[in-house]
Amino acid sequence: MEEVVIIGSGPAGLTAAIYAGRSQLSPLLITGNALGGQAATTSEVENYPGFPDGIGGMELTQLMQQQAERFGTRVQMDEVVEANLRQHPFVIKTYGATYETKSLIIATGVSPRLLGVPGEDLFKGRGVSFCATCDGFFYKDKVVAVVGGGDAAVEEAIYLTRFASKVYVIHRRNRLRAQKVVQQRAFENDKIELVWDSVVAEVLGQQTVTGVRIKNVKNGEESTLAVDGMFTYVGTVPNTRLFEGQLELDERGYITTDHRMHTSVPGVFAAGDVQERALRQVATAVGSGAIAAMEAEKFIAELEGQAYPDRQW
Amino acid sequence: MEEVVIIGSGPAGLTAAIYAGRSQLSPLLITGNALGGQAATTSEVENYPGFPDGIGGMELTQLMQQQAERFGTRVQMDEVVEANLRQHPFVIKTYGATYETKSLIIATGVSPRLLGVPGEDLFKGRGVSFCATCDGFFYKDKVVAVVGGGDAAVEEAIYLTRFASKVYVIHRRNRLRAQKVVQQRAFENDKIELVWDSVVAEVLGQQTVTGVRIKNVKNGEESTLAVDGMFTYVGTVPNTRLFEGQLELDERGYITTDHRMHTSVPGVFAAGDVQERALRQVATAVGSGAIAAMEAEKFIAELEGQAYPDRQW
Numbered sequence: 238m239e240e241v242v243i244i245g246s247g248p249a250g251l252t253a254a255i256y257a258g259r260s261q262l263s264p265l266l267i268t269g270n271a272l273g274g275q276a277a278t279t280s281e282v283e284n285y286p287g288f289p290d291g292i293g294g295m296e297l298t299q300l301m302q303q304q305a306e307r308f309g310t311r312v313q314m315d316e317v318v319e320a321n322l323r324q325h326p327f328v329i330k331t332y333g334a335t336y337e338t339k340s341l342i343i344a345t346g347v348s349p350r351l352l353g354v355p356g357e358d359l360f361k362g363r364g365v366s367f368c369a370t371c372d373g374f375f376y377k378d379k380v381v382a383v384v385g386g387g388d389a390a391v392e393e394a395i396y397l398t399r400f401a402s403k404v405y406v407i408h409r410r411n412r413l414r415a416q417k418v419v420q421q422r423a424f425e426n427d428k429i430e431l432v433w434d435s436v437v438a439e440v441l442g443q444q445t446v447t448g449v450r451i452k453n454v455k456n457g458e459e460s461t462l463a464v465d466g467m468f469t470y471v472g473t474v475p476n477t478r479l480f481e482g483q484l485e486l487d488e489r490g491y492i493t494t495d496h497r498m499h500t501s502v503p504g505v506f507a508a509g510d511v512q513e514r515a516l517r518q519v520a521t522a523v524g525s526g527a528i529a530a531m532e533a534e535k536f537i538a539e540l541e542g543q544a545y546p547d548r549q550w
Numbered sequence: 551m552e553e554v555v556i557i558g559s560g561p562a563g564l565t566a567a568i569y570a571g572r573s574q575l576s577p578l579l580i581t582g583n584a585l586g587g588q589a590a591t592t593s594e595v596e597n598y599p600g601f602p603d604g605i606g607g608m609e610l611t612q613l614m615q616q617q618a619e620r621f622g623t624r625v626q627m628d629e630v631v632e633a634n635l636r637q638h639p640f641v642i643k644t645y646g647a648t649y650e651t652k653s654l655i656i657a658t659g660v661s662p663r664l665l666g667v668p669g670e671d672l673f674k675g676r677g678v679s680f681c682a683t684c685d686g687f688f689y690k691d692k693v694v695a696v697v698g699g700g701d702a703a704v705e706e707a708i709y710l711t712r713f714a715s716k717v718y719v720i721h722r723r724n725r726l727r728a729q730k731v732v733q734q735r736a737f738e739n740d741k742i743e744l745v746w747d748s749v750v751a752e753v754l755g756q757q758t759v760t761g762v763r764i765k766n767v768k769n770g771e772e773s774t775l776a777v778d779g780m781f782t783y784v785g786t787v788p789n790t791r792l793f794e795g796q797l798e799l800d801e802r803g804y805i806t807t808d809h810r811m812h813t814s815v816p817g818v819f820a821a822g823d824v825q826e827r828a829l830r831q832v833a834t835a836v837g838s839g840a841i842a843a844m845e846a847e848k849f850i851a852e853l854e855g856q857a858y859p860d861r862q863w
Contacts, residue, residue: 258731259597259732260729261729283572286565286613286614286836286839287598287613287614288600288617289616297600300600300601301600301602304599304602308731416573416574418572419572496828498828514809515811515841515845516841518837518840520836522837523598523833524833525837526599526833527829528828531828
């Protein structure tokens with residue numbers, strides 16, 4: 238019987254592990270297949286407080302993992318395939334094992350949203366990517382397209398100019414949504430060309446990607462851009478399939494939580510992007526991760542009939 | 551006219567500054583007299599994610615300040631004496647200047663709660679302290695009392711054993727509230743002696759502190775402990791006096807915010823301990839600071855009649 242199982246290895250899950258570990262709950266953290274979550278796919282995290290020169294996303298999550306392990310977290314590289322929250326203790330099945338646990342912290346995060354156009358699925362991993370940090374290196378002196386206009390799209394487009402000879406940023410509107418400091422850097426970068434008011438209609442190629450067919454949303458005109466790869470940053474979808482019908486989700490599939498990270502099932506808490514409504518950032522993920530762990534500790538103490546002292550001081 | 555003024559220099563204020571700076575709002579941060587806030591008075595922050603070996607509270611907030619300044623924050627060492635939120639732009643008066651601002655982020659944090667016993671005020675700064683990091687060094691080979699039983703009390707008691715020959719921890723209950731890993735360290739430390747079920751009734755001394763009179767809350771018996779200093783960690787009170795009658799506060803004086811850090815006045819946001827209900831930690835402060843800044847940016851964009859694009863992607 239576990240005291241607390243944490244699903245997810247991004248900043249929210251790792252922070253929950255740090256806090257649960259310091260409460261001597263010996264947390265079991267099941268990583269999932271995307272080690273480090275979205276943060277780990279970020280080339281450079283500039284706005285996580287405490288690192289004035291920025292830090293690589295992978296490096297940051299590795300530091301957090303060391304910290305979690307220092308306080309007794311057991312990190313299990315495995316993926317949850319089934320979660321039964323209808324009984325207590327909860328039952329968590331992975332590829333490798335079945336666990337019973339008194340409390341559960343869901344920090345499964347989000348996955349990249351797909352464009353849903355012909356060729357996208359076909360060329361996934363062979364020219365269609367969602368992670369510049371992971372795959373940028375393969376596009377040395379090549380031409381790539383980045384789809385999207387938010388922070389992630391523009392930051393990763395800038396990162397890709399380290400490798401690529403040219404980076405098109407294809408955006409369906411006529412202005413970017415990225416923070417201004419990021420926008421400015423993109424405008425000043427000679428390798429970046431903005432393609433406004435346009436969407437990708439098809440990914441073209443034979444063995445590998447050779448181009449994208451784009452459509453101007455204002456006049457309906459179509460054209461082809463010759464590119465060797467496409468990186469997509471058009472939003473995210475929450476990883477909540479395992480919990481459908483068991484937990485209250487909002488209309489977009491995110492887990493509903495209160496300000497103490499309680500879900501609709503007592504003893505089940507959610508943290509990080511999978512429940513975040515205001516701002517999905519490492520800075521917010523660590524906050525909700527910390528709260529979820531402390532609430533799990535309280536839940537367990539109450540289960541065991543220990544009146545839990547007020548933590549105000 | 552300022553775009554955004556941030557009041558407070560702890561992790562919440564500095565994170566708001568990092569985010570507002572990256573949005574090119576050139577934020578003005580007014581530090582207040584407690585530089586770095588509560589975090590800066592913490593000897594060692596072990597649970598802020600990203601620092602597996604822990605980091606000094608002052609060092610951590612200095613890193614955050616560098617990061618904020620890197621993105622264009624102007625840090626003003628001054629204290630706000632008056633805030634008029636009844637008109638827009640808001641008017642913020644400090645000892646040194648008067649500012650008008652389109653948006654305001656309040657990150658004024660909390661101050662230590664006083665015991666309210668005779669001698670406490672008299673010996674403040676001469677034996678009565680609220681900051682082990684600041685004053686611990688003065689108690690080399692001396693005897694000190696720490697009052698409280700939460701994380702702060704016990705962690706700082708452990709820190710004080712680096713200097714003091716003996717540390718009494720005076721707690722009004724018969725068990726600690728601190729996290730178990732912290733409790734265990736205290737129990738294993740030979741220099742620490744727990745004084746259970748007791749409260750301080752008076753601080754004794756002439757020029758400096760010579761002892762504390764304590765009272766057992768179970769049997770009413772009084773006794774005297776000979777100590778050279780007293781460090782108090784019995785909770786906190788929010789620094790919201792400037793905003794009374796202008797902003798909605800809860801029954802304990804904390805600023806009421808929604809999950810986007812909006813206060814009851816449009817354009818005024820609050821972040822960090824001054825509004826935190828679930829868990830007051832650096833990890834939660836950075837999250838609310840980030841959100842407050844992004845919401846301030848949206849507020850300003852809307853003021854200027856720019857439809858603000860949905861940030862979901």
